[in-house]
Amino acid sequence: MRHAGNRLGRYGLSLAVALLIWQAIVSLSAVPPFILPGPLRVGSALWSNASLLWQNALWSAGNLALGLAIGLFLGVETALLLAMSRRARWLLRPVLVAAQSVPIFALAPVLTLWLGYGMPSKVVTIALVTYFPIASALFDQLMALPRGLRDLAQLSGAQRLRETFLLRLPYALPGLMSGLRLAVVYGPLAVLIGEWVGSSRGLGHLMLLANGRGQTDLMFASLIVLALLSLGLWKGVDTLARWVGGGG
Amino acid sequence: MTAPALHISGRLEGPAGPLIAQFDATFAAGQWNVLLGPSGVGKTSLLRLIADLPCAARLTGEITATDGAALAPRVAMMAQDDQLLPWADALANVVIGARLRGARPDLQRGRALLAEVGLAAQAQRRPAQLSAGQRQRVILARTLYEDRPIVLLDEPFSALDVLTRHHMQDLAARLLAGRTVVLITHDPAEAARLAHHAWIATQAGIVPCSLPSSLPPRAAEAEETLAAQAILSRELKRCATQVPA
Numbered sequence: 445m446r447h448a449g450n451r452l453g454r455y456g457l458s459l460a461v462a463l464l465i466w467q468a469i470v471s472l473s474a475v476p477p478f479i480l481p482g483p484l485r486v487g488s489a490l491w492s493n494a495s496l497l498w499q500n501a502l503w504s505a506g507n508l509a510l511g512l513a514i515g516l517f518l519g520v521e522t523a524l525l526l527a528m529s530r531r532a533r534w535l536l537r538p539v540l541v542a543a544q545s546v547p548i549f550a551l552a553p554v555l556t557l558w559l560g561y562g563m564p565s566k567v568v569t570i571a572l573v574t575y576f577p578i579a580s581a582l583f584d585q586l587m588a589l590p591r592g593l594r595d596l597a598q599l600s601g602a603q604r605l606r607e608t609f610l611l612r613l614p615y616a617l618p619g620l621m622s623g624l625r626l627a628v629v630y631g632p633l634a635v636l637i638g639e640w641v642g643s644s645r646g647l648g649h650l651m652l653l654a655n656g657r658g659q660t661d662l663m664f665a666s667l668i669v670l671a672l673l674s675l676g677l678w679k680g681v682d683t684l685a686r687w688v689g690g691g692g
Numbered sequence: 693m694t695a696p697a698l699h700i701s702g703r704l705e706g707p708a709g710p711l712i713a714q715f716d717a718t719f720a721a722g723q724w725n726v727l728l729g730p731s732g733v734g735k736t737s738l739l740r741l742i743a744d745l746p747c748a749a750r751l752t753g754e755i756t757a758t759d760g761a762a763l764a765p766r767v768a769m770m771a772q773d774d775q776l777l778p779w780a781d782a783l784a785n786v787v788i789g790a791r792l793r794g795a796r797p798d799l800q801r802g803r804a805l806l807a808e809v810g811l812a813a814q815a816q817r818r819p820a821q822l823s824a825g826q827r828q829r830v831i832l833a834r835t836l837y838e839d840r841p842i843v844l845l846d847e848p849f850s851a852l853d854v855l856t857r858h859h860m861q862d863l864a865a866r867l868l869a870g871r872t873v874v875l876i877t878h879d880p881a882e883a884a885r886l887a888h889h890a891w892i893a894t895q896a897g898i899v900p901c902s903l904p905s906s907l908p909p910r911a912a913e914a915e916e917t918l919a920a921q922a923i924l925s926r927e928l929k930r931c932a933t934q935v936p937a
Binding site: 590591592593594595596597598599600601602603606607610611614615617 | 743744745746765767768769771774775776777778779780788789791792793794838
């Protein structure tokens with residue numbers, strides 16, 4: 445625990461130094477605040493817009509959670525289906541590979557065109573962006589079962605379904621976790637893109653709005669809230685991955 | 693459970709060319725049959741073909757049990773490593789075969805077998821918390837749990853240190869008695885200790901070797917074991933230098 449305390453102190457210290465330098469640059473150079481607000485100004489914008497930020501953050505976070513859940517569910521299903529059926533691999537894998545070379549982010553305008561400016565287009569964008577890394581990381585690991593365990597399944601007379609759920613899936617959990625790690629890095633980006641393309645709510649929308657009105661301090665405040673959201677999510681997945689990988 | 697004898701004959705070809713030109717051997721029922729040979733000669737391929745496991749080599753010939761019944765469902769196999777589930781404890785690893793078949797695992801029997809291989813206290817440990825020798829004993833307990841009349845051993849003891857290896861050899865000889873065992877190894881000392889019958893596999897074929905008349909397992913330090921080991925080493929060396937044109 446002392447170790448963790450030290451680390452927290454170290455992070456706090458380096459953050460404080462960075463903020464101090466930032467404030468010093470702003471104070472000494474007399475940059476106008478609509479170009480670069482100092483941390484004090486951003487802090488006060490955070491404070492005075494707390495309820496506005498909170499409401500929009502809640503909406504973005506809700507979309508992120510839902511999109512991530514859908515991406516995770518479909519990604520796991522796809523990987524299992526591909527691992528279990530040779531025919532599905534033959535049919536779907538080229539499509540998956542091709543889809544991965546399309547930058548999914550670029551689909552956001554089309555999705556907004558089809559699904560409107562509300563929640564659905566945001567959730568679908570997030571789900572699509574998180575789906576591919578999860579599906580491909582899990583699938584690769586499902587197919588990487590060592591020979592000794594494949595032999596064990598065959599010698600025991602295991603059917604494909606039992607082999608998959610008793611051997612392949614537990615063996616592939618670390619792969620699922622690395623896919624999930626990527627997904628939570630891309631997820632918040634998808635939130636931003638989705639809302640930038642067109643939205644009347646959310647942190648991304650607030651950033652555009654603040655930017656347009658020259659409220660650069662509010663834009664920075666939104667950015668900080670989004671960063672905290674991503675960090676919390678990443679930390680959660682990281683803890684889960686350690687727990688899974690470390691064997692409990 | 694009556695253990696059948698195994699008859700193998702034919703020609704073994706690998707993806708890169710012929711491995712064993714021509715062979716015809718019968719592995720004795722209920723005894724330890726040891727196949728010695730240099731690495732890369734195709735010993736493991738033969739074993740995998742007996743177990744009907746995927747294998748790069750191709751056999752032109754046949755592998756049959758002398759009682760005429762199908763082989764594959766009566767075979768258990770022990771290899772060097774990577775046969776244990778890293779996320780499961782020793783007990784779960786012993787009974788995994790039952791779960792894979794969709795049967796109810798007999799945990800009491802699993803525990804009894806772990807006790808028999810000397811791991812009663814380690815039933816809750818995961819493979820990473822066990823020594824190499826202990827991991828092999830878990831695999832031995834699993835093999836016993838499967839209770840198959842034919843047991844194939846693919847150099848299961850070669851990665852162990854000498855004392856652990858001798859201990860494992862004694863344990864395996866005692867617990868697998870009465871089954872038709874086929875052990876492949878590159879270690880003449882192991883063959884001299886454990887074999888009722890021994891063969892040397894080379895590119896030319898599979899030839900029987902002479903062994904002491906006493907029954908295995910033979911003491912590692914005994915005069916006759918050492919003499920047999922010397923003879924087997926010499927034979928192995930002679931066969932290895934004799935590369936067919």
